Amino acid sequence: MEAIKLPSKSQKSCSFKASFFNHCMNRNHFYPSLVLLGIAAPLAAQEQCLAPLEAFNTETLANEKEIVVKANNVEIQQDTIARFKGKVEISNQSARINAEHAIIDKDAQLLSASENIRYADKQIQVDSKNVTLDLSSNSLKLDSTEYRLRQLSGRGAADTIELNEDVGLKLLDVSFSSCPANAEDWRIQASSIELKPGELWGTAKHTRFYVKDIPVLYLPYFSFPVTELRQTGLLFPNISSSDSTGLAYEQPYYWNILPNLDATISPRLMSKRGVQLKTEVRYLTKQHSGEVNLEYLNNDNDSVTDKTRYFYRLMHQGELNNAWSISADMNGLSDDNYIVDLGSDFYNRADTHLFKTFGVSYHGDDLYFSARFRDFEIIGDHPSSYRALPEMKLNYELLDSEHLSLNIDSELTYFDNDDADVPKATRLHIAPTLTFPFRTSWAEFLAETSLLQTFYYQDNIDNSPQLDRNAERTLGRVRLYGAMSLEREISWFGDDAIQTLEPKFQYHYTSYQDQNNIGLYDTTRLLNDVVGLFRGQEFTGLDRISDTNQIALGVTSRVLDSNNKEQLSISLGQIFYFDDNQVLEANKEDNRSALAAELDWRISRRWFAQSEVQVSSKNQKIERSNISLEYRLSDDKLLQINHRYVRDLSGDKIDQMGLTATWPISSEWHWVGRYYRDLNLHRTTESYAGVQYESCCWAMQLVWQRHLTNRLDVLGNQSFNEYDSGINFRFVFKGMGSGSSSRKLLNEGLYGYRRPYFLSN
Structure with a gap:
C-alpha cells in the first residue's frame, strides 16, 4: 500500500476539517438529543443496547500537523490530480476517513471521496455516500450520513452535514434516538440545525418529537446552548398520588445560571393541597461548595391550622486556606407535620430533630481546633434539646514516637436551652493522655493513662437544688488493651482455607467522684454490641463519666478461602465488673454485661x-x-x-x-x-x-x-x-x-x- 503526504495547503485544510469536526463533537453540537427543550444535563452513560462500536485505534493516525493518504493504487496526472483507489485511508492526528475512491484536484482545490465512506474519531462514527472537502474555502460536506456515538448509546442520520470555517456546522434533515434501528420507540427529527463559530447558542428549525411514528411535540424554532455546560430546560416530571397530597404533578425546570451556579425550580401541583414551589440552588468555587433548598406552600387547602408551610435547608463546605475550613448545615420547617404531609428528600417521617450547625476548624501538623455552634429544630412533643453555642475543641499532640505519645484533648462548651426553667451551663474539660503502644505484625498492646479534669459553671439552677453553680471533677483513668491475630490452615468443606483466632482484652479503671451536682446537657446511655464493649465509656458526652473497674474479653474467628475471601466471621464478647458502679446512672444489676455475639456467614x-x-x-x-x-x-x-x-x-x-x-x-x-x-x-x-x-x-x-x-x-x-x-x-x-x-x-x-x-x- 502506498502512502502520500499532501502539500502544506492541503494539510492545513484537512487539519481544519478534522479539528473543527472534533470540536463540535466534544461540545455536544451534534447531539440532537440535547437540542430538544435544552435538556439540562449531558448524556449519561448507560447500558449499551446498540451493538458497541470497536474502540477507536489511534496508533495508525498521522503525526501532528500531518495528513497522510494511503491506498492500494495511486495515479498522479501532471502533478495536478491524484487518484486513489482501493482501501483509501485519509488520516490526521485525531481522525480517519476510509473510502474506496478519492480524488485530489490541486487546481480546483478539491478533495472528494466516494463508496463505503466512513469518518471516525474517538467520539463518533459517520457513514456517508459522498465526502467533499473544498480546500480553498475550508469547507467539508458529507451526504446521506448515518452516525453512531462511540461513548454513549445514540445514533441517527442526517441528509447533509456541512462544516465551514466561517459559517460553522449545519445539519439538514437530522434525526437522533438512543433506540436500535429496528426498534425505534422514540426519535427526534429536525429540518436543520446550525452552529456558528464563536457562538454560545445554536438554532434548530422545525423540530418534531416522535413516540413510535406518532408526533407528540413540535417546535418551529428555538435556540440552545452548545458548550459543555449543563443546559437550561425542562426535566422529566414526577407523577404521584397519595392519601395525603391527592394526585400530584411535579415539573422540574433546570436553570444553568453560570458554570459554577445552577438552580432547579420545581412547581408541584397537588389536588388536595394546592401548588407548592420547590427550589434547589447549587454553587461551587475553588474553595467553597454548597446547596440551598427552599420549599414553599402558600395556602394549604387541606389544613386548617397550618396554611402557609415551608422547609429550608443550607449545606456548605469551604476552605479558608490550607489549614482552616468552615461548614454549615441549617434546616428548618414551618410545622411538625410538614414532612409527614408533604414528604422530604432529606428527612423521613420518623425524625425528631433537624440540625442547625455551623463550624470552623483548623488542621495543623500537631494541632487540631474546631468551633461549632449546634442547635436543633425539634419535631413533635419532645424535650427541648440543649444547644451548644459554641462548642470548641482543641487537641494538641505534644509527643508522637513509636513507643510513646502524649496528647492533650480539651473542650469548652456553653449549653443553652429554650426552656426557661432548666439549667444552663459552661463546661471546660481538659484531658492529657500518655500512651505506650507496642505493635507487631501479629499482636498489639497498648497502655494508656489519662487525667480527666472538668469544670462547670451552671446558671438558672433555682429549680434544681441538687446542682452546684460551680462544680469541679477530677478523675484518673487507666486502660490496658491487648489483641492478637493467629492463623492456621484448615479444610473448609473440602477446600483449603485459613482460620484466624483473634482474641483481645481490655482492662479499664476509672476513679469515682460524686457527679450528682452536675446537670445532664449532652449525655445519654450507650448500647453495647461487640465493638461497643471495648469503648470503656457508658455515656455520650462528658456530664457523666462512670467509675469502672472492669475487664472486657472478646474473640473473633474468621475463615478465609484460598482467594482470601471471608466465608465466616463470628465474634463473642462480654464485660466482667470487679466493683459495683457508684455513679447512679451507670448502676447495674449483675457483675457481668450482656453477652454480645455477631455472626456473618457465607453459607x-x-x-x-x-x-x-x-x-x-x-x-x-x-x-x-x-x-x-x-x-x-x-x-x-x-x-x-x-x-x-x-x-x-x-x-x-x-x-x-x-x-x-x-x-x-x-x-x-x-x-x-x-x-x-x-x-x-x-x-x-x-x-x-x-x-x-x-x-x-x-x-x-x-x-x-x-x-x-x-x-x-x-x-x-x-x-x-x-x-x-x-x-x-x-x-x-x-x-x-x-x-x-x-x-x-x-x-x-x-x-x-x-x-x-x-x-x-
Missing part, C-alpha cells in the same frame, strides 16, 4: 446469614437481636428475610419481621418489594411494591406504598394508627439526560436493606 455462593444478639447474663433472655437470611443470585436478584427484637426500648417492646425482595421478571421487566410487620402489635408497619419496564431507550416505573404516617396532633403527640397510601409514576426517555433507571428503583425499594458488614463479594 454458600448464594446464601448469606447475619445476626447480632445480646443475651442477658442475669436471666439468659435475649435483650436485643437483629437476624437476617439472604439469597442473592446477582445484584438485582435477591431475597432477604430479617427480624429485629428489643425487649425494652424506653418501655416499649420491639418485635418486627421484614421481607425484602427484588427480581427481574424478564430482560425488560423488573419488580421490587418490601414488607414490614409488627409482631407485637399484630399490624403492618410498611409495604412497598414497584414494577419497572426498561428497554434500551426508555423506562417506566410504577410504585405503590403504604405506611404509618406518624402524624402529630396539635399537642405534639404522635399517632401510630393512621396509614398513608400512594402511587408514584415515572417515565423517562434514556439518552435525554437520564441513564439507566433500574438502580434508583432498586435502591428505593430496598430501603432499610443491609448486607452483612464483614462479608464482601
Whole structure:
C-alpha cells in the first residue's frame, strides 16, 4: 500500500476539517438529543443496547500537523490530480476517513471521496455516500450520513452535514434516538440545525418529537446552548398520588445560571393541597461548595391550622486556606407535620430533630481546633434539646514516637436551652493522655493513662437544688488493651482455607467522684454490641463519666478461602465488673454485661446469614437481636428475610419481621418489594411494591406504598394508627439526560436493606 503526504495547503485544510469536526463533537453540537427543550444535563452513560462500536485505534493516525493518504493504487496526472483507489485511508492526528475512491484536484482545490465512506474519531462514527472537502474555502460536506456515538448509546442520520470555517456546522434533515434501528420507540427529527463559530447558542428549525411514528411535540424554532455546560430546560416530571397530597404533578425546570451556579425550580401541583414551589440552588468555587433548598406552600387547602408551610435547608463546605475550613448545615420547617404531609428528600417521617450547625476548624501538623455552634429544630412533643453555642475543641499532640505519645484533648462548651426553667451551663474539660503502644505484625498492646479534669459553671439552677453553680471533677483513668491475630490452615468443606483466632482484652479503671451536682446537657446511655464493649465509656458526652473497674474479653474467628475471601466471621464478647458502679446512672444489676455475639456467614455462593444478639447474663433472655437470611443470585436478584427484637426500648417492646425482595421478571421487566410487620402489635408497619419496564431507550416505573404516617396532633403527640397510601409514576426517555433507571428503583425499594458488614463479594 502506498502512502502520500499532501502539500502544506492541503494539510492545513484537512487539519481544519478534522479539528473543527472534533470540536463540535466534544461540545455536544451534534447531539440532537440535547437540542430538544435544552435538556439540562449531558448524556449519561448507560447500558449499551446498540451493538458497541470497536474502540477507536489511534496508533495508525498521522503525526501532528500531518495528513497522510494511503491506498492500494495511486495515479498522479501532471502533478495536478491524484487518484486513489482501493482501501483509501485519509488520516490526521485525531481522525480517519476510509473510502474506496478519492480524488485530489490541486487546481480546483478539491478533495472528494466516494463508496463505503466512513469518518471516525474517538467520539463518533459517520457513514456517508459522498465526502467533499473544498480546500480553498475550508469547507467539508458529507451526504446521506448515518452516525453512531462511540461513548454513549445514540445514533441517527442526517441528509447533509456541512462544516465551514466561517459559517460553522449545519445539519439538514437530522434525526437522533438512543433506540436500535429496528426498534425505534422514540426519535427526534429536525429540518436543520446550525452552529456558528464563536457562538454560545445554536438554532434548530422545525423540530418534531416522535413516540413510535406518532408526533407528540413540535417546535418551529428555538435556540440552545452548545458548550459543555449543563443546559437550561425542562426535566422529566414526577407523577404521584397519595392519601395525603391527592394526585400530584411535579415539573422540574433546570436553570444553568453560570458554570459554577445552577438552580432547579420545581412547581408541584397537588389536588388536595394546592401548588407548592420547590427550589434547589447549587454553587461551587475553588474553595467553597454548597446547596440551598427552599420549599414553599402558600395556602394549604387541606389544613386548617397550618396554611402557609415551608422547609429550608443550607449545606456548605469551604476552605479558608490550607489549614482552616468552615461548614454549615441549617434546616428548618414551618410545622411538625410538614414532612409527614408533604414528604422530604432529606428527612423521613420518623425524625425528631433537624440540625442547625455551623463550624470552623483548623488542621495543623500537631494541632487540631474546631468551633461549632449546634442547635436543633425539634419535631413533635419532645424535650427541648440543649444547644451548644459554641462548642470548641482543641487537641494538641505534644509527643508522637513509636513507643510513646502524649496528647492533650480539651473542650469548652456553653449549653443553652429554650426552656426557661432548666439549667444552663459552661463546661471546660481538659484531658492529657500518655500512651505506650507496642505493635507487631501479629499482636498489639497498648497502655494508656489519662487525667480527666472538668469544670462547670451552671446558671438558672433555682429549680434544681441538687446542682452546684460551680462544680469541679477530677478523675484518673487507666486502660490496658491487648489483641492478637493467629492463623492456621484448615479444610473448609473440602477446600483449603485459613482460620484466624483473634482474641483481645481490655482492662479499664476509672476513679469515682460524686457527679450528682452536675446537670445532664449532652449525655445519654450507650448500647453495647461487640465493638461497643471495648469503648470503656457508658455515656455520650462528658456530664457523666462512670467509675469502672472492669475487664472486657472478646474473640473473633474468621475463615478465609484460598482467594482470601471471608466465608465466616463470628465474634463473642462480654464485660466482667470487679466493683459495683457508684455513679447512679451507670448502676447495674449483675457483675457481668450482656453477652454480645455477631455472626456473618457465607453459607454458600448464594446464601448469606447475619445476626447480632445480646443475651442477658442475669436471666439468659435475649435483650436485643437483629437476624437476617439472604439469597442473592446477582445484584438485582435477591431475597432477604430479617427480624429485629428489643425487649425494652424506653418501655416499649420491639418485635418486627421484614421481607425484602427484588427480581427481574424478564430482560425488560423488573419488580421490587418490601414488607414490614409488627409482631407485637399484630399490624403492618410498611409495604412497598414497584414494577419497572426498561428497554434500551426508555423506562417506566410504577410504585405503590403504604405506611404509618406518624402524624402529630396539635399537642405534639404522635399517632401510630393512621396509614398513608400512594402511587408514584415515572417515565423517562434514556439518552435525554437520564441513564439507566433500574438502580434508583432498586435502591428505593430496598430501603432499610443491609448486607452483612464483614462479608464482601
